[in-house]
Amino acid sequence: MQTEREEEEGDVSPEEFVGLSDFTGSGSDQLSFSSGDRLLVHAKTSCEWWWAELHGVFGYVPAGYLHRGADGDDISAEDPWQDEEYFGSYGTLRLHLEMLSDKSRTETYRQVILNNSSCLRGKVLMDLGCGTGIISLFCARLAQPSAVYAVEASSMAEYTRQLVKQNGCEAVVTVLQGRAEELELPEQVDVLVSEWMGNCLLFEFMVESVLLARDRWLRKGGVMWPSSAALTLVPCQAHSYYTEKMAFWERPYGLDFTPLQPLAQQEFFTKPKFSHVIQPDDCLATPCHVISLDMYTLQVEDLEEMKGKFHFHLEKSGTFHGFTAWFAVHFESLETGGETVELNTGPSSEQTHWKQTLFMLDRPVCVHAGDSITGTIVLRRNPIWRRHMTVTLQWSVNSSSTEETDNCQVETKSFPMWR
Numbered sequence: 330m331q332t333e334r335e336e337e338e339g340d341v342s343p344e345e346f347v348g349l350s351d352f353t354g355s356g357s358d359q360l361s362f363s364s365g366d367r368l369l370v371h372a373k374t375s376c377e378w379w380w381a382e383l384h385g386v387f388g389y390v391p392a393g394y395l396h397r398g399a400d401g402d403d404i405s406a407e408d409p410w411q412d413e414e415y416f417g418s419y420g421t422l423r424l425h426l427e428m429l430s431d432k433s434r435t436e437t438y439r440q441v442i443l444n445n446s447s448c449l450r451g452k453v454l455m456d457l458g459c460g461t462g463i464i465s466l467f468c469a470r471l472a473q474p475s476a477v478y479a480v481e482a483s484s485m486a487e488y489t490r491q492l493v494k495q496n497g498c499e500a501v502v503t504v505l506q507g508r509a510e511e512l513e514l515p516e517q518v519d520v521l522v523s524e525w526m527g528n529c530l531l532f533e534f535m536v537e538s539v540l541l542a543r544d545r546w547l548r549k550g551g552v553m554w555p556s557s558a559a560l561t562l563v564p565c566q567a568h569s570y571y572t573e574k575m576a577f578w579e580r581p582y583g584l585d586f587t588p589l590q591p592l593a594q595q596e597f598f599t600k601p602k603f604s605h606v607i608q609p610d611d612c613l614a615t616p617c618h619v620i621s622l623d624m625y626t627l628q629v630e631d632l633e634e635m636k637g638k639f640h641f642h643l644e645k646s647g648t649f650h651g652f653t654a655w656f657a658v659h660f661e662s663l664e665t666g667g668e669t670v671e672l673n674t675g676p677s678s679e680q681t682h683w684k685q686t687l688f689m690l691d692r693p694v695c696v697h698a699g700d701s702i703t704g705t706i707v708l709r710r711n712p713i714w715r716r717h718m719t720v721t722l723q724w725s726v727n728s729s730s731t732e733e734t735d736n737c738q739v740e741t742k743s744f745p746m747w748r
């Protein structure tokens with residue numbers, strides 16, 4: 330396959346890169362390669378796709394699959410899960426304080442245990458990623474399970490043991506230190522409870538560990554808490570963020586700093602903004618679920634690429650600055666027909682430590698009531714850095730004001746989280 334390509338901006342003198350993982354191209358202009366192949370990159374045509382050559386064959390390759398192949402540097406030495414840094418961060422109190430201080434999150438798990446306390450009598454639970462053990466302590470203090478296996482991989486586990494003893498729960502709660510997918514439990518469990526959700530629902534990809542533990546330790550007919558999860562998206566205004574990061578350069582102290590705006594776009598609008606707080610009034614349409622996960626049927630391989638579609642009818646005129654995403658998780662009752670409990674991290678619910686995630690467009694668009702925004706969202710897991718993903722949004726704005734049907738230009742933008 331020899332695919333010609335015009336000389337363009339971004340062309341570089343050929344640079345050698347190493348394939349970090351196998352890649353099978355789809356479409357005639359993508360170049361397949363195997364892990365360890367040494368490719369020559371001729372052009373970095375975008376942040377996601379580069380023009381490269383392998384054994385005289387040219388094509389587009391995903392930049393995230395490549396590593397600068399300086400001789401002698403051992404790429405395999407880096408842990409794709411970055412566990413040392415990841416579990417190191419959970420070995421200190423900072424993140425646990427943030428999670429425990431999140432009343433909406435913590436009270437929801439407490440309510441789930443309370444609602445199901447009678448059904449939990451005599452049951453065996455696993456609390457995956459228990460942190461300080463708060464959920465396990467709720468189980469032991471608010472219900473009468475026969476055993477709770479509190480699994481925690483970070484060094485916090487040794488303190489969790491002390492907290493279990495300090496609160497008189499050691500007869501029920503056993504703290505096991507280690508990665509849940511590597512540990513041996515003494516028995517199957519009736520309920521697998523975990524607080525695994527990351528920014529934009531999936532960042533950290535702890536959900537993979539939950540699925541592996543489900544397949545290994547949840548008895549047939551057992552219950553997953555959360556039972557399901559949904560990612561919600563809405564087109565939105567973000568005037569204050571746009572003003573702070575972009576408009577600022579128009580006239581600072583009476584001077585024209587607009588030549589810095591391309592830099593500002595690259596620096597501030599290329600990656601998603603975590604911990605964004607969207608006001609309900611900033612929503613330009615009714616938010617909609619774009620991705621739904623059933624925790625009983627979801628498979629690890631499904632996490633590689635999750636797709637969703639959207640079609641928003643704009644209910645008001647304004648400025649389309651970007652999209653905002655958040656998630657909700659649901660806890661089914663242990664009692665048939667019992668009440669399902671929801672933890673919602675959206676702007677109409679009590680604020681949580683996750684807040685929301687803002688994806689800024691490169692250029693704001695004026696929109697009007699009656700317009701519509703149609704498109705797709707793809708969460709593509711990073712093939713190398715396994716706790717990371719890229720969110721690719723594709724959209725078109727159908728203006729209600731002009732007659733012609735094909736007035737819509739399809740736009741697309743990919744947001745790495747974070748690699």
Ligand SMILES: N=C(N)NCC[C@H]1O[C@@H](n2cnc3c(N)ncnc32)[C@H](O)[C@@H]1O
Pocket residue numbers: 416419457458459460461480481482483485507508509510524525526527528533535538
């Ligand atoms: N986004 C979140 N909810 N993060 C909570 C993560 C908590 O679970 C712990 N954790 C994450 N993955 C695992 C795992 N595979 N095994 C045991 N503990 C884990 C982590 O150390 C922290 O205490």
